[in-house]
Amino acid sequence: MSSIASKNAKKSAPAAKGSKTAAASKGSGGELIQHPIFDELGFQTDPNNLYRQTVSSMLQAADLMNLPSRLKLILAQPKNEIMVNFPVRMDDGEFRLFKGYRVQHNNALGPYKGGLRFHPDVHLDDVKSLAFLMTMKCSLVGVPFGGGKGGIKVDPYKHTKTEMERIVRRFTAAIAHQIGPDYDIPAPDVGSNSQHMAWIADTYSFLSEVGGHQPEAVITGKPVEFGGSVGREKATGQGVVDTLVEMLPEIGVDIKGCKVSILGYGNVGSWTGRILHDRGAKIVAVMDHTGGILSESGLDAHALAAHCSKVGGVAGFKGAERIDADEFYSTKVDVFVPAALEQMIQEPEARMIQCKVVAEGANAPTTPAGERVLESRGIEVLPAILCNAGGVTVSYFEWVQNKTCRAWDLEEVDAQLNKHMVRAAAKVRDARKKYKCNLRTAAYIAALERLRAAYEIRGLFP
Ligand code: GLU
Secondary structure (H helix, E strand, O other), X not given: OOOHHHHOOOOOOOOOOOOOOHHHHOOOOXXXXXXXXXXXXXXOOOOOOHHHHHHHHHHHHHHHOOOOHHHHHHHHOOOXXXXXXXXXXXXXXXXXXXXXXXXXXXXXXXXXXXXXXXXXOXXXXXXXXXXXXXXXXXXXXXXXXOEEEEEEOOOHHHOOHHHHHHHHHHHHHHHHHHOEOOOEEEEEOOOOOHHHHHHHHHHHHHHOOOOOOOHHHHOOOOXXXXXXXXXXXXXXXXXXXXXXXXXXXXXXXXXXXXXXXXXXXXXXXXXXXXXXHXXXXXXXXXXXXXXXXXXXXXXXXXXHHHHHHHHOOOOOOOOOEEEOHHHHHHOEOOEEEEOOOOOOEOHHXXXXXXXXXXXXXXXXXXXXXXHHHHHHOOOEEEOHHHHOOHHXXXXXXXXXXXXXXXXXXXXXXXXXXXXXXXXXXXXXXXXXXXXXXXXXXXXXXXXXXXXXXXXXXXXXXX
């Protein structure tokens, strides 16, 4: 069935978001989740709407912990939704108009923080969901940031480097007065990379009034040669592995020798694969937009990463057998890592997956309906706001290094990251014990506890 090719064309992530394509037509099975907050705020009534789905998971936790209703209202909508349209000259001399976004969800705990996604499918609702998740993630992992997200509706792989530079710089100019090192600090996300971050920092430093006052701290995920941090590139994957090391023992899985499949082999998937490989795990199956591959004896995760950066996907990797999407999902493993886009694990995929634990490397990869199926089958889900928080944690370290004019070494970065991940995992475990709920609800409860405390102390202006 569902050949991967029929799903979509993306560089490092397989298949389009389910709500919009194949998976939706398979019937994502989501009934409309109800909550009085949705009516009060006039939410979209599409059961597949990502923003409604994301907020509903938070509200479940908020109800369980008796979060005051005013906080549910505040957190159910972002503070600011910024949309810009800007013209850019292409290499052939013609102009094209691009749409960009920056959503600032919440800054009760510190400046807005979160990535910029460059993808042809970027929409306001996705960006709102991702900004919301950043607020929760930053709170849970204990960094002094709020949540934001942005993006440009563009396929970065269809433009030359010079066109991308003009697109990125012009977008930066369009939002320059809405971001800042102490106000809103973007970073990479799907489709954007450290070169893009360098252009943003450079453009911002020209346009901003702060001049020599560490303007490069306006953005993280920069190249190490220009204000970036060692360990940032692999940080999200490292965080996934740190989370697994913490959580696997109680699920009865040993990392050494455990079997892993990975959906998406871009930054998050490939670093998770490489680090797990180095710790003795066996990466047996990987799928991306170019197809699926399998090797029962284990793939060489490093060679696969090198292959992907050379040819743009996993297809054609030697020493592995080609498999289709159904075979990929049905491969028996211990750990399944979705590391691509949102809403990829819907009911049909959730029924096929054969694993003990799903470690969410991507943001919001599992729909509520998919999660119910996984739960009914006894599969544990390590939620994204815990599992993929390593990226923003090391972004925080990069920002601290910029602000203090210091450069940490990799040992320090990794040790500090591990400390944050271990602490966050412990908070999630404690919440699960106290509220007898699943790990996603527990993660939201732990995140909401910190936000509740901040709001109680700060009060509400005026
Ligand atoms: N885009 C990444 C995320 O979703 C990183 C954000 C950041 O470093 O600010 O967590």
